[in-house]
Amino acid sequence: MKVQNRALTTQKKDDTKTILIIGIVILFLQLAFHLTVSARPIEESSIQRKDSLNYQLGIQLNNPQMLKRLNFPNTVKRFYEKSNFETNWLTSEENSGPTVMAMLLLDCVKQYGLQLRDYHPEILTYEKLHNLFSVNSQISTAQKIEFELMLSDAMVSMINNLHYGAFNPTLNRFSIDNGIKGGLYADVFLHTAIKSPNLRETILTVQPNIDQYKQLQAYMKLIMGQYACDSYETPEQEIRTIAINMERLRWIGIENSSYLFVNIPSFKLTYYTNDKTLEYKIVVGKASTPTPTLVSTIGYLETAPDWKIPSKIFINEMLPKAQKDLAYFENNHMAVYDQKEHFVPINVQTLAQIKQNPKIYHARQTAGCDNALGKVVFRFANPHDIYLHDTPEQQYFSQSKRAFSHGCIRVSNAEQLAQILMENDGQGNRIADLKKSMANYNKQRFALKKPLPIIITYLTITVEDGLLAKHADIYLKDKSLENKMFK
Known part of the structure; x- marks a missing residue:
């Protein structure tokens, strides 16, 4: 009897346990169902909101009036093609890092010699950014997409302006917008940059890798950032002069670490190599026959050259x-x-x-001691028929202002420069032959294995030993560029 009662008691406990487990399972299922049902409207609302934004994005990208407001409409359209025509900046407040970083970058455009007016400041405000992510926002879908497109265009514009320059005389905005073959495509770059850990630093990598640009940019960042915050006063004209010369350096477009850098207003040639720099005095063109700015490559040296008179x-x-x-x-x-x-x-x-x-x-x-090209000429292709060359008229290098030529560039210590170029080109075994040809006025060509870039530019302000150095505007070029940049 006791055994039977014990068995009944055990059975009752098992039944109670089973009922309790079933009850918990039912309660859990009811709770899960309730959560699923209650969450569905939120999820559907989020999807609908996203679909609404993307739908409006498609409309605005085909709106002629909207496209007219963009600096680079074709580039912006290509950018959204790469993201399947989905929004990039209007995700959520938790994922707004790239959006905030892009806005902070626009705050600093003057530190890079750019003007805020070119980046839609009337639309891209922090007040609108705050309202975009506000729960009680009254901003319409069309206004949100306006902000989205303007921010994309601002980033594309900054990439292009930092890389090519905003007033490039050989590349207009239309050609950049359609894509420069072999050049930087801002839509491709931005598509990658927006996924990077630091959008700001990634975008800044498109700037020129030229020594003078980096020094001017660092100086501008200092005076527009630290000095301004510390209440130091920098003359507006000095800031403008730095900005227009940074703009000129963006037109160059080379990435080599070794190059010849000719600055017309400072009457100086600088030879940059991986481990050192060498400086040479030069004579440049008169104001009536100015030396042109250009980028080319020196392909060969020629001793005892004939001079074909222009x-x-x-x-x-x-x-x-x-x-x-x-x-x-x-x-x-x-x-x-x-x-x-x-x-x-x-x-x-x-x-x-x-x-x-x-x-x-x-x-x-003909070649000889009276030849205007001297003992050696450095040949580079250009449409102006100018040269970098030696000269028998060495007396001009003792003067501080050296604008005397018809456009060609005469260089001091040309024989030394020729020997160093050959040495750095891995042709030290030919230097003796080079020296002999120059000494005896024997005509001979010395081809470089690696053509050396030559930059001829016009900088009226440079950084020398960490300090600004101002140079006379001998061709009166500054005012016209300043008017374009600062209107």
Whole structure:
């Protein structure tokens, strides 16, 4: 009997335990069902809101009026194509890091010599940013997408302006917007940058890797950031001058660590290598015959070069002298040729023929100590027919202002520079031959295995030994660029 009662008691306990487990399971299922049902409207609302934003995004990207407001509409459209036409900046407050970082970057545009007006400041405000993520926001979907597109365009604009410059004379905004073959594509870059841990630092990597640019940029950041906060006063004109010269450096577009850097206003050539820099005095073009700015590569050196006199010099200067003195060309070791390179003897009759149609004739000066190109010339392709070369007129290098040439660049210690270029090109075994050719005025070509970039630019302010150095605006170029940048 006791055994039976014990069995019944055990059975009752098991039944109670089973009922309790079943009850807990039912309660859990009811709770899960309740949570699922209550969460569904929120989830559906979130999806609907996202779909609404993306739908509005598609509409605005095809709205001609909206596209007209963008600086780089084609680039912005390509950027959204890469993200399947979904919003990038309007995710959630928890994931707003890139959005906030982009806004902070726009706050600092003046530190990079840029102007805030070019980046939609009337739309991209912190008040609107706060309202975008506010639970009680009254901002319409269209206004949210306006903010989204303007922020994308601002980032694209900053990438392009930091890399190519905002007023590049050879690359207009339209061509950049359509994509420069072999160049930086802002849509591709931004698509990657927005996923990086630090959007700001990633975007700043598009800036030029040129020594003077980095120094000017660091100086501008200092005076616009630290000095301004510490109530130091920097003249507005100095800030503008730094900004326009930073802009000029953005037009260059080379990434090499070794290059020749010619700055016209400072009358100086700097040879940058991986481990050191060398400086040389130069003579540049007069204001009436200015040295052009350009980027090219030195392909070879030529000793004892012939000088093909530029057409303007031949017509405007040499022909009048020859008419006064028939022996002028011969006395200066020059010869005149026609279009077929036939030698033309100079007399009264031929001078009259040349004067009738001077453009079909040209003159050459043979190698020698009186040759205007001196013992060696550094050849680089350019449409202006200018050279970097030695000169027999060494007396000009003793003067502080050295704008005397017809546009070519005369360099001091040209023989030394030629030898160093050959040494750094891995051709030290040819230096003895080079020196002999220069000493004896023997015409010979020395090709570089690695063509060396040459930059000819126009900087009226530079950083020298950590301090700003100002240079005379000898060609009066600053004012026009300043007017464009600062309106």
